Amino acid sequence: MEALKQELKSKIVEVLNLEDIAVADINDNDALFGDGLGLDSIDALELIVMLDKDYGIKLVDPKEGKTIFQSIETMAAYIGANRVK
Amino acid sequence: MVTNKTYIESFCTIQNNEVVLNGESVFKIDSTAFADFSKKAYQHFDINYPKFFKMDSLSKLAFLGAELLLKADNDPLVENNTALVFSNKSSSLDTDVKYQKSISDKENYFPSPAVFVYTLPNICLGEISIRHQLKSENSFYIFADFNPVFMEQYANLLLETKKADKVLCGWVEYYNEEYTAFLYLVGKQGDFMHNEQTLKKLYNN
Amino acid sequence: MIKEVYITETNCITPIGFDVATNIKNIGDVVSGIQLHHNSLLMKTPFYASIIKDADLDLAFAKVTPATHYSRLEKMMILALEPILKKAKIVLNERTAFILSTTKGNxxxxENQNAVEPAYLHLLAKTIADFFEFKTEPIVVSNACVSGVLSVSVAKRLVQSGAYDNVFIVAGDEVSAFVLSGFNSFQAMSDLPCKPYSLNRTGVTLGEAAAAVLVSKDKENAKIKIIGDGSINDANHISGPSRTGEGLFRSIESALAEAQINSNQVDYISAHGTATPFNDEMEAIALNRLGLEKVPVNSLKGFYGHTLGASGLLETVIGIQSVLENKLFVSLGFDTLGVSQSINVIEKNENKSIHYFLKTASGFGGCNTAVLFEKVN
Incomplete structure (x- = not known):
């Protein structure tokens, strides 16, 4: 689980072009959207693509993303339970 | 139509790893890729706007030019009615090609929404509008070359019909590491007459 | 003196007709161009879209010219413009401009690895301009989904300022793997034919079309007068519309102020209505802020899908016909109102005297355009 969290942090920084944020700066429970990392709706869509591409998870309802993408913690838990690759 | 005189208040060109503001070189580095050049320019001008790094090259180019011309001009407390009239030759083709490559394997593709959104040339107008809070007239045109006649006509008619108080005009061309930005702010005062001859001269310098 | 500006000719090429009369007949009979397509070259899974049949296009095009080296989109655009040029009999000199409006062009x-060149929009415009022998350099308007109606605004302003006497406009876009995959990546595609303003709407259906008009200073043969316009950015987000509808609100406000009419004088609104949850909601908010919530409104996306850069001009062409024939057309796909503020969505074809007509559109990049039209007597 720790390894997956680290992996997600580096992927988020890289895929979402978070130029001014270092992987070490992201805490497991930081809010990814809103006041936390300040991600926006396009970032959320990118994360949906990432779930599909890297972990084989297809979200049926994009609204599910809201709970899944709360933090690194919630993302890792969801991916851990649902990944097919 | 009786024309009130309009002027070029300030202008800026970005090409060959150099930024020239009102005729003076304000930033230049040795030959490098655009991603590196634009990042160094961002740092040099002390722009604190992380969204910059999410933009495609065309938007970065337009954004940098607008940053230099609007920074001095804008009081954040006063709403500015500065219109944006931009144009180029290659539209968003640089990003279009990148996006098309990402869907070339139809059996196994994961197109990126963050890339797709930049496959429209006018997205750079949105980026500038958001940054400078310009709830103003904006439009994007494609020509084979910088078209001073059209640009002058359109900027003037926006001013004459009071659809805008000022007009930020731009030629922002980017394709495959080749780029030229020429931006200028048109208003009621300034050192240069706003006409075809001046535009040609400033563009070619 | 500011000149008055008119639209004197219109035409459109769509899956439900290759001229205005056929389109209006099909809309009257509530025939939509949207169908289920199984075409793995466009998308892996079956999808709904409004697509012109190649055989119909080629047959119609062969009647105009024996040349075959034109792309599908070029054929659509030439077919849209050709009857207008023939009918208008205007000398193509330096007083006649040509605007081409598109989002994605060719x-x-x-898709063909080494063919970047044909995708240049100024070359597409040159191909069309050369076919008709326009003398002035083409003006390409490429401003996302407002392109089509923005081109009407640009033409009107150019004629008004005296830069030109006549402006021919053609707007067109095609359904492609490029846009299908892109809208899909935005989770913005509807599984069923789109349902603008409805409670159970889930997104857009894409479509393709070309439309053409002649904008002129001459009142003779005028179909409608263009009396105001605005094209104002939300300054909010590059893909999501403003939650308050700020840019659309201001665009309509600007058009009303220029026309010197009040919002309660508007008789009919042809809105954007893409059927994404956010777009339709934003429009309802903007219309309410302007006191336009009682005015009959439709989205023609249920007939044509979202035809991108063509949509604003195509919907203007159909809207002009509404004014000329005093007919309101059904907002196809609508059932239960699904926006938070009430608007008056047209539920069936009906007769109504229309004097003032408002056309709006909004798009990526935070852009919005509104153009106001007045009936000519």
Whole structure:
């Protein structure tokens, strides 16, 4: 689980072009959207693509993303339970 | 139509790893890729706007030019009615090609929404509008070359019909590491007459 | 003196007709161009879209010219413009401008690895301009989904300022793997034919079309007068519309102020209505802020899908016909109102005297355009 969290942090920084944020700066429970990392709706869509591409998870309802993408913690838990690759 | 005189208040060109503001070189580095050049320019001008790094090259180019011309001009407390009239030759083709490559394997593709959104040339107008809070007239045109006649006509008619108080005009061309930005702010005062001859001269310098 | 500006000719090429009369007949009979397509070259899974049949296009095009080297989109655009040029009999000199409006042009050329050149929009415009022998350099308007109606605004302003006497406009876009995959990546595609303003709407259905008009200073043969316009950015987000509808609100406000009419004088609104949850909601908010919530409104996307850069001009062409024939057309796909503020969505074809007509559109990049039209007597 720790390894997956680290992996997600580096992927988020890289895929979402978070130029001014270092992987070490992201805490497991930081809010990814809103006041936390300040991600926006396009970032959320990118994360949906990432779930599909890297972990084989297809979200049926994009609204599910809201709970899944709360933090690194919630993302890792969801991916851990649902990944097919 | 009786024309009130309009002027070029300030202008800026970005090409060959150099930024020239009102005729003076304000930033230049040795030959490098655009991603590196634009990042160094961002740092040099002390722009604190992380969204910059999410933009495609065309938007970065337009954004940098607008940053230099609007920074001095804008009081954040006063709403500015500065219109944006931009144009180029290659539209968003640089990003279009990148996006098309990402869907070339139809059996196994994961197109990126963050890339797709930049496959429209006018997205750079949105980026500038958001940054400078310009709830103003904006439009994007494609020509084979910088078209001073059209640009002058359109900027003037926006001013004459009071659809805008000022007009930020731009030629922002980017394709495959080749780029030229020429931006200028048109208003009621300034050192240069706003006409075809001046535009040609400033563009070619 | 500011000149008065009119639209004197219109035409459109769509899956439900290759001229205005056929389109209006099909809309009257509630025939939609949207169908289920199984075409793995466009998308892996079956999808709904409004697509012109190649055989119909080629047959119609062969009647105009024996030349075959034109792309699908070029054929659509030439077919849209050709009867207008023939009918208008205007000398193509330096007083006649040509505007081409598109979002993606010949983007399908990129599917062929080494063919970037044909995807250049100024070359597409040159191809069309050369076919008709326009003398002035083409003006390409490429401003996302407002392109089509923005081109009407640009033409009107150019004629008004005296730069030109006549402006021919053609607007067109095609359904392609490029736009289908892109809208899909935005989770913005509807599984069923789109349902603008409805409670159970889930997104857009894409479509393709070309439309053409002649904008002129001459009142003779005028179909409608263009009396105001605005094209104002939300300054909010590059893909999501403003939650308050700020840019659309201001665009309509600007058009009303220029026309010197009040919002309660508007008789009919042809809105954007893409059927994405956010777009339709934003429009309802903007219309309410302007006191336009009682005015009959439709989205023609249920007939044509979202035809991108063509949509604003195509919907203007159909809207002009509404004014000329005093007919309100059903907002196809609508059932239960699904926006938070009430608007008056047209539920069936009906007769109504229309004097003032408002056309709006909004798009990526935070852009919005509104153009106001007045009936000519």
């Amino acid at each position: 983007i399908t050329a990129l």
